[in-house]
Amino acid sequence: MMNYLIGIDLGTSSTKTVLFDEDGNVIASAGKDYPLYTPNNGWAEQKPEDWRDAALETIAKVVKESGVNADDIKGLGISGQMHGLVMLDENGEVIRPSIIWCDQRTEKECEEITEKIGAERLIEITANPALTGFTASKILWVRNNEPENYAKCKHILLPKDYVRYILTGEFATEVSDASGMQLLDVPKRQWSDEVLEKLDIDKSLLAKVYESPEVTGTILPEIAEKTGLSTSTVVVGGAGDNAAAAVGTGVVEDGKAFTTIGTSGVVFAHSSKISIDPKGRVHTFCCAVPGAWHVMGVTQAAGYSLAWYLDNMGVGYKDEAKEKGCGVYDLINADVEKTPIGANRLIYLPYLNGERTPHLDPDCRGVLFGLSSMHTKADIVRAVMEGISYSLTDCKDILSEMGVEVNDMMACGGGAKNGVQRQMMADMFGCDVNTVTATEGPALGVAILAGVGAGIYDSVENACRKMIHKDPAKECKTNLENKAKYDKFHEIYKNLYGCLKEQYKEIAKL
Numbered sequence: 001m002m003n004y005l006i007g008i009d010l011g012t013s014s015t016k017t018v019l020f021d022e023d024g025n026v027i028a029s030a031g032k033d034y035p036l037y038t039p040n041n042g043w044a045e046q047k048p049e050d051w052r053d054a055a056l057e058t059i060a061k062v063v064k065e066s067g068v069n070a071d072d073i074k075g076l077g078i079s080g081q082m083h084g085l086v087m088l089d090e091n092g093e094v095i096r097p098s099i100i101w102c103d104q105r106t107e108k109e110c111e112e113i114t115e116k117i118g119a120e121r122l123i124e125i126t127a128n129p130a131l132t133g134f135t136a137s138k139i140l141w142v143r144n145n146e147p148e149n150y151a152k153c154k155h156i157l158l159p160k161d162y163v164r165y166i167l168t169g170e171f172a173t174e175v176s177d178a179s180g181m182q183l184l185d186v187p188k189r190q191w192s193d194e195v196l197e198k199l200d201i202d203k204s205l206l207a208k209v210y211e212s213p214e215v216t217g218t219i220l221p222e223i224a225e226k227t228g229l230s231t232s233t234v235v236v237g238g239a240g241d242n243a244a245a246a247v248g249t250g251v252v253e254d255g256k257a258f259t260t261i262g263t264s265g266v267v268f269a270h271s272s273k274i275s276i277d278p279k280g281r282v283h284t285f286c287c288a289v290p291g292a293w294h295v296m297g298v299t300q301a302a303g304y305s306l307a308w309y310l311d312n313m314g315v316g317y318k319d320e321a322k323e324k325g326c327g328v329y330d331l332i333n334a335d336v337e338k339t340p341i342g343a344n345r346l347i348y349l350p351y352l353n354g355e356r357t358p359h360l361d362p363d364c365r366g367v368l369f370g371l372s373s374m375h376t377k378a379d380i381v382r383a384v385m386e387g388i389s390y391s392l393t394d395c396k397d398i399l400s401e402m403g404v405e406v407n408d409m410m411a412c413g414g415g416a417k418n419g420v421q422r423q424m425m426a427d428m429f430g431c432d433v434n435t436v437t438a439t440e441g442p443a444l445g446v447a448i449l450a451g452v453g454a455g456i457y458d459s460v461e462n463a464c465r466k467m468i469h470k471d472p473a474k475e476c477k478t479n480l481e482n483k484a485k486y487d488k489f490h491e492i493y494k495n496l497y498g499c500l501k502e503q504y505k506e507i508a509k510l
């Protein structure tokens with residue numbers, strides 16, 4: 001008899017739900033988009049109710065479309081955008097929109113955290129410096145600015161853990177996502193009493209912490225009714241989207257790494273020993289493999305740069321695609337391929353939402369440097385794609401500088417579906433870039449974890465061997481001649497931030 005597993009990926013642009021068989025084949029998939037609200041420059045919010053509705057709708061769709069018997073769906077895993085703050089009242093109702101990972105409003109609260117805990121001690125416990133993107137500073141912001149909402153708050157959850165609460169009624173989280181709250185003792189994999197005490201956050205607000213493959217509950221009867229799931233399907237801890245993508249691309253042992261282009265972009269390397277960048281430019285978090293960690297660099301606006309360009313400057317592409325009845329990315333790729341490396345001396349800095357790696361600067365913003373009257377939309381779109389890839393190369397270079405071994409690079413996420421973008425990364429990274437047949441890395445990753453939790457597999461590593469299939473047709477071999485060309489532009493790209501750093505601070509004051 002064949003067993004089935006469901007993986008849900010609660011992304012920033014949409015929720016993607018995939019039903020796999022136990023061999024990792026996609027049986028059915030469904031997605032649903034939702035908006036991102038930017039009520040102020042540097043702010044970013046989403047509605048948890050949109051995530052709830054998208055999860056329920058897409059689960060119901062895949063169960064129905066697959067025609068699979070609900071009792072054969074043995075496990076479900078949820079992965080999601082990290083760091084977002086969901087606050088619930090005593091009745092489990094959402095108090096305010098979620099302040100999500102790319103929101104930059106909490107610079108003051110980060111100073112408060114560093115002052116109360118001490119910069120060195122904070123890194124010792126949470127493995128990271130205070131960052132605007134992380135949840136702790138968002139909690140303090142609500143306490144400082146909306147005391148009435150803070151007073152009502154009885155439960156603090158991460159985005160995917162809110163969906164778990166809807167499905168199972170349980171308040172639970174797991175180590176990989178909890179690492180991004182800045183309240184977890186990352187070396188010990190448990191809430192830090194010291195951090196909670198110093199920040200005066202009541203531990204009872206936080207959910208119980210599990211390892212990623214552990215079972216956290218089963219489906220509530222009313223949810224089974226709505227979605228077609230069975231009440232016997234187990235829901236495992238799951239993982240933050242990047243830790244989940246690691247499992248979904250087989251990055252579960254030392255030497256393995258992947259890059260993802262979603263709304264954000266990440267270069268992630270597995271590490272069986274905890275390894276921390278003393279300068280805090282990359283994050284160290286618990287990974288979804290029990291007892292292991294990972295190091296990752298983050299580009300705040302990777303896929304988002306392209307999406308923003310298409311919505312605001314490159315609207316012509318969308319119109320042309322409609323007229324010709326072709327895909328917008330086909331038009332973009334054709335333009336990118338006819339433009340030389342360096343986009344005719346045009347460089348894009350992707351700092352639309354501030355930046356984490358390598359600058360840790362909430363005030364920096366995007367730049368198109370070198371604009372000339374000869375440039376066309378083809379040059380601009382190539383510059384945007386190159387800027388995203390330079391930023392990911394910065395992430396990879398810091399991992400090398402830290403001595404984190406990378407022998408094998410995988411790619412996943414919306415942007416990595418694009419062969420032109422993957423080739424660009426292979427050329428800039430100076431290593432081959434591979435991908436797997438299931439394009440939804442995080443959804444497959446948490447389905448694999450669900451397979452372990454449901455007892456179908458005895459370890460994450462063994463489940464990966466069975467459920468992941470590399471896609472040799474999509475391998476991108478590095479071209480070192482191209483790398484040499486990119487390196488020259490990358491050098492100028494890197495210098496530009498230094499030239500602008502003080503001016504970013506000045507304009508932020510206006």
Ligand SMILES: Nc1ncnc2c1ncn2[C@@H]1O[C@H](COP(=O)(O)OP(=O)(O)O)[C@@H](O)[C@H]1O
Pocket residue numbers: 010011012013014261262263264302303304305306307329413414415416417418421
């Ligand atoms: N074919 C493509 N080529 C390049 N970029 C793409 C392509 N398809 C999607 N994207 C980018 O991928 C992003 C969405 O990726 P996804 O992994 O779904 O993100 P998220 O998990 O943040 O919702 C979008 O911002 C878009 O710019």
Ligand SMILES: O=C(CO)[C@@H](O)[C@H](O)COP(=O)(O)O
Pocket residue numbers: 011012013080081082083101102133180241242262263264265266298
């Ligand atoms: O903030 C981080 C990781 O630290 C992001 O990776 C978010 O988790 C959002 O992911 P996407 O929606 O871009 O996949």
